[in-house]
Amino acid sequence: MMATRVAKELLYDSEASLRLVDTALAELRTQNGPDDAGADVNAGLAGLPALLLRAYTEINGALQTLRQSRTALEHTAVEKLHLTSAKLKEVSSATELAATDILDGLDRAIAMVDELESAEAEGDTGRSGEVRQTMRDELFGLMGHLQFQDITTQQLNYASSILTEMENRLMQIARIFDPSLFGLEVPNTASDQPAVAFDPAATTHDAETRQALVDQIFG
């Protein structure tokens, strides 16, 4: 939040400085424009160094605030992008872990089908009943691994929200430089996003530890 406020202040400063530069350059144009061709050339030239010095000072000031803006934006952007990157890595790792768990469970279930066939071929109804129950538990357990889908969706929504925020900030900066002068158009808002709700801290990790905290609070 602090970085956002500093970045906004710097952006306003930059804009104000650029407007001063624009005013100074307009004055310079007025004094040396074609309408002044018949005026006192010496008087115009005498004032030129002072005007150039003023323009130089303003440009220098504008560059300094732009550098500060860049540093502030860089700091915020890097921090946010690191978070996004970490979230995306977690999505990748959670997906792989769930896939491995499901494959392991399926391997065990297939082995149980073989065992079931063998028990039935031998007419061992007691063992076949036990294997059937174990297989049922195994297959049911596999369903639980699919919870990763809900958690990774929340992580992806979080990453997406950061990218949208960055897009909005870049558009704010782009608008300061009046892109229409270069024949470019900057939309007023970032691309439309459907309403989603997510927990920025959603994770598949340490569920038992987190549940223990809940149990402790609930007593």
Add this chain to the structure above:
Amino acid sequence: MKFLVVDDSATMRRIVINSLQRIGFNDTVEAGDGQEAVDRFDPSVSFVITDWNMPNMSGLDLARALRARADGANVPILMVTTRSVREDIIAAIEAGVNNYIVKPFTPQVLKEKIDTVLSAVGAA
């Protein structure tokens, strides 16, 4: 006993409903967010299992909305969510949630919490 299962993830609703069926609770109704749950809630619902983070109306607001209704003031509410910081858990308690499960959960934990809640409200 009729369960209202509320989650914006269809996968999660299915997992919870399958888990309920496995422990013998076959009467379920589902909703995709808090608002839909408020609309679907009626006195025949005897247990609510809800996610927290949902569009339109969160699980926390759903708990508050139900507690404000005469027919929902005492219905057991179990929150099932990824949120697990102390402040969130306390906020859930203040909203009227009876118990709380952290995702991802195991069917055993779900059963334990349902039993705990039902014992506490004297319906077990």
